[in-house]
Amino acid sequence: MYEIRIHSRGGQGGVTAARLLAIAAFRDGKHATACPFYGAERRGAPVVSYVRIDDRPIRVYSQIRNPDLVVVLDPSVMEVVDVLHGLKPGGQVLINGSDAEKIQGYPAHAIDLTGIALRENLVVAGSPILNTPVLGALAKMGIISVDSARTAIREMFADERNVKAAEAAYTELVI
Amino acid sequence: MLTVATGNKAVAAAVKAVRPDVIAAYPITPQTEIVEQIAEYVTAGEMDSRYIPVESEHSAMAACVGASITGARTFTATSSHGLAYMHEMVNWAAGARLPIVMANVNRAMGPGWNVWAEHTDAFQERDTGWLQVYVSTVQEAYDTTLMAFRIAEHQDVILPVMVNLDGFLLSHSMQSLETVTLGDFVPPFHLPHAIDIANPAGYGTLTGPDQHFKFRWEIEQSMRKSVAVIRETEQDFAGRFGRNYGVAEEYRYEDADVVVIAMGTLGKEAEVAVDILRDEGVRAGSLRVRWFRPFPDLDLSGRELVVIDRDYSFGFGGVLAHSLVAKSRVEPYSVIAGLGGQEVTYDDIAGFVRDRKPGQESWFGVNGNV
Amino acid sequence: MTEIPKEEYILKCTSACAGCPSSLILRYVLKAAGPDTVLVVPACCTSVIQGIYPNTAMNVPVYNVAFAAAAACASGMSEAFSKAGKKTNVIVYAGDGGTVDIGIQALSGAFERETDFLYICYDNEAYGNTGMQRSGSTPIGARTTTTPGGKIHAKKDIDAIVAAHHPTYLATACAAYPQDLFKKVQKALSLPGSKFLHVLAPCPPGWRFSSEKTVAMGKLAVRSGIWILFEREYGKVTINGPSKAALVKPAPLEEYLAGQGRFKGIDQNAIDALKSQAAARALHLQREAEGIC
Numbered sequence: 001m002y003e004i005r006i007h008s009r010g011g012q013g014g015v016t017a018a019r020l021l022a023i024a025a026f027r028d029g030k031h032a033t034a035c036p037f038y039g040a041e042r043r044g045a046p047v048v049s050y051v052r053i054d055d056r057p058i059r060v061y062s063q064i065r066n067p068d069l070v071v072v073l074d075p076s077v078m079e080v081v082d083v084l085h086g087l088k089p090g091g092q093v094l095i096n097g098s099d100a101e102k103i104q105g106y107p108a109h110a111i112d113l114t115g116i117a118l119r120e121n122l123v124v125a126g127s128p129i130l131n132t133p134v135l136g137a138l139a140k141m142g143i144i145s146v147d148s149a150r151t152a153i154r155e156m157f158a159d160e161r162n163v164k165a166a167e168a169a170y171t172e173l174v175i
Numbered sequence: 176m177l178t179v180a181t182g183n184k185a186v187a188a189a190v191k192a193v194r195p196d197v198i199a200a201y202p203i204t205p206q207t208e209i210v211e212q213i214a215e216y217v218t219a220g221e222m223d224s225r226y227i228p229v230e231s232e233h234s235a236m237a238a239c240v241g242a243s244i245t246g247a248r249t250f251t252a253t254s255s256h257g258l259a260y261m262h263e264m265v266n267w268a269a270g271a272r273l274p275i276v277m278a279n280v281n282r283a284m285g286p287g288w289n290v291w292a293e294h295t296d297a298f299q300e301r302d303t304g305w306l307q308v309y310v311s312t313v314q315e316a317y318d319t320t321l322m323a324f325r326i327a328e329h330q331d332v333i334l335p336v337m338v339n340l341d342g343f344l345l346s347h348s349m350q351s352l353e354t355v356t357l358g359d360f361v362p363p364f365h366l367p368h369a370i371d372i373a374n375p376a377g378y379g380t381l382t383g384p385d386q387h388f389k390f391r392w393e394i395e396q397s398m399r400k401s402v403a404v405i406r407e408t409e410q411d412f413a414g415r416f417g418r419n420y421g422v423a424e425e426y427r428y429e430d431a432d433v434v435v436i437a438m439g440t441l442g443k444e445a446e447v448a449v450d451i452l453r454d455e456g457v458r459a460g461s462l463r464v465r466w467f468r469p470f471p472d473l474d475l476s477g478r479e480l481v482v483i484d485r486d487y488s489f490g491f492g493g494v495l496a497h498s499l500v501a502k503s504r505v506e507p508y509s510v511i512a513g514l515g516g517q518e519v520t521y522d523d524i525a526g527f528v529r530d531r532k533p534g535q536e537s538w539f540g541v542n543g544n545v
Numbered sequence: 546m547t548e549i550p551k552e553e554y555i556l557k558c559t560s561a562c563a564g565c566p567s568s569l570i571l572r573y574v575l576k577a578a579g580p581d582t583v584l585v586v587p588a589c590c591t592s593v594i595q596g597i598y599p600n601t602a603m604n605v606p607v608y609n610v611a612f613a614a615a616a617a618c619a620s621g622m623s624e625a626f627s628k629a630g631k632k633t634n635v636i637v638y639a640g641d642g643g644t645v646d647i648g649i650q651a652l653s654g655a656f657e658r659e660t661d662f663l664y665i666c667y668d669n670e671a672y673g674n675t676g677m678q679r680s681g682s683t684p685i686g687a688r689t690t691t692t693p694g695g696k697i698h699a700k701k702d703i704d705a706i707v708a709a710h711h712p713t714y715l716a717t718a719c720a721a722y723p724q725d726l727f728k729k730v731q732k733a734l735s736l737p738g739s740k741f742l743h744v745l746a747p748c749p750p751g752w753r754f755s756s757e758k759t760v761a762m763g764k765l766a767v768r769s770g771i772w773i774l775f776e777r778e779y780g781k782v783t784i785n786g787p788s789k790a791a792l793v794k795p796a797p798l799e800e801y802l803a804g805q806g807r808f809k810g811i812d813q814n815a816i817d818a819l820k821s822q823a824a825a826r827a828l829h830l831q832r833e834a835e836g837i838c
Contacts, residue, residue, distance in 0.1 A: 019349045023179045034349040061344045061440040062520040196628045225624040230654030237614035238621030247625035263611050370606045377601030379609035
């Protein structure tokens, strides 16, 4: 079982990113669950969501304690949350922005998802949309296929700019 | 069709497939997504139902009662405080023999405000005459909601059914979902005592001590008959759609010396604990109780039991554990865990089994029981 | 004179008290509504009046429902009939407790949703079924079992509350004026949306007057101006015949009060309060009727 923990702030789309990732994994023929952990937090508070991907049906509902991958959609949460907590030895990190060096002890991939969203004009209520571009980056890392990333995004969003943003992230992420 | 959905959306999809005439509902976390989705279906014209956006849960059930007595198929959804607020009408629905189907997204009761999973909300309604079923996956939420309508409306039953799913853990978890082409699995139903203008009758008039018990006895008779209806419905569902659940779902149960018994998502998580214990050489199994009313008749003799209650009856004990004590004459290790969404992992459950103390009760997280 | 049908929908086996205004009102309500009608009745005197299972004195279907639930239950029923293409009248018949107090949330919700139904409140100004405890509709100065010294709070203005929901039709009536009541029920049922009828029900045991005086007491209520017969159709107010005359030259309120045991020993302050409330209501309605406010 491959376990992913996504860190974001309320309203940034971390929950939707988890759901999109689960759909994409499912379209790859895997079993997947997306379990957002809902706190009482409102917009702007640090939040986490979980995705599990496996070849067998998933029977676990508890929070992920030892993820294989940590995704940081908003690097500012690192000031208040230890995003590496419990990360498995050999686990990796995907971080929005350019500061991969902020991550110590694990391989970290940085990509400017915010920049991509702004370039594609993917802005809702003043906030850049990160949950669709991040799928492109995750596809580049081999977590899901590019085709399934596209399919998942199209299942949830009619606006094709979301797919373009994901494709841009796929192209730009250097592995 | 294969798709992906949350537990809430799966319930909404099942309701859409069954096409109730009237839906009356009031939003409450973590159920809201169900009624939002249904409102969207109705607004988009995908569902030919009347959606009544009532001003309270008491009114939600009252509106379902008013619609149902005309012979209409009805649905509502609620959670926790909403369920408590409609308690009077929950009694009314069953007493009036109305086959209303309700999804209850299990959530703790306040104070303080807690929006996370606990079964106490639904257990507080267990004596109302409703059938109660608890599900553990998105697929099961969908399948069981479909079955709930058929069971409720069966002429041997004609009682309301409450489908329970754990708040957030299942209501907001996204998993794969195979929707079905319903065909005639849920046939049009006939309410034998529906309002008939040509034959006016008084409903719920004053009923004296010489009559009241007869109505209660009829409810109990139907409750007993519902056991066969549930079995027959599940068999037909399995025949048509290939999925079978049973009144209680067994896992590595046959040769198990020690069995973990739980409900809802904890019942699934327990299966992972069973695998861990088996790897350690412990002959463990699990049993996930689905139907709580009517309560299953389980032969648990000769096994050690660890019962997990995500609920509590103050001054008494875990409701599931003591229901099993009473009905199956067993002496389980009773663990109270997961209240108000308290995190309980498969490792924790394996720990309950390793540390089991038959006949005793432990509260997870209290007095070092972590 | 309006021709009132001879058909009876309340049979001669009710458990009503002698002189009961509730069954008198309901008799004319059902004559006006006709057989394609379902009554929704929350806990109130009518729960008892219809008789004890397996008998019923009602010749239309009656759905008895929990105290606070009548308007919501009627919402569901109205939608279900409409979905089935039926034009059956859904009429809530509720007391003042079930309307102005415990049932007001469901009432407000149903009217806000423009539920197609007629809500009738028969108002005997106390919880009659439980033996005359105060309700929000009990007038100031009236003694009930829970206001043994006389009520110190004013009667809740349910008409203004319902009017604030802008229903299609709102009217008052009185058990003593069956022709007026009959016409108002017919008019209400001819209109779409939510309709409200508030009917004064002088209650012999509750108000403590002898049971042959129900009609006389109702007439006195109207003639004294403490109860005003009016209609508000699509917002337009009309003061009806008997009240028009009464508002020009009202009978003394003291005569109305003196005939009822519940006002025995009422002090002058309470009488003055009743008078000033009645005068203010009359003035407001007259202005509305003249289109001034």
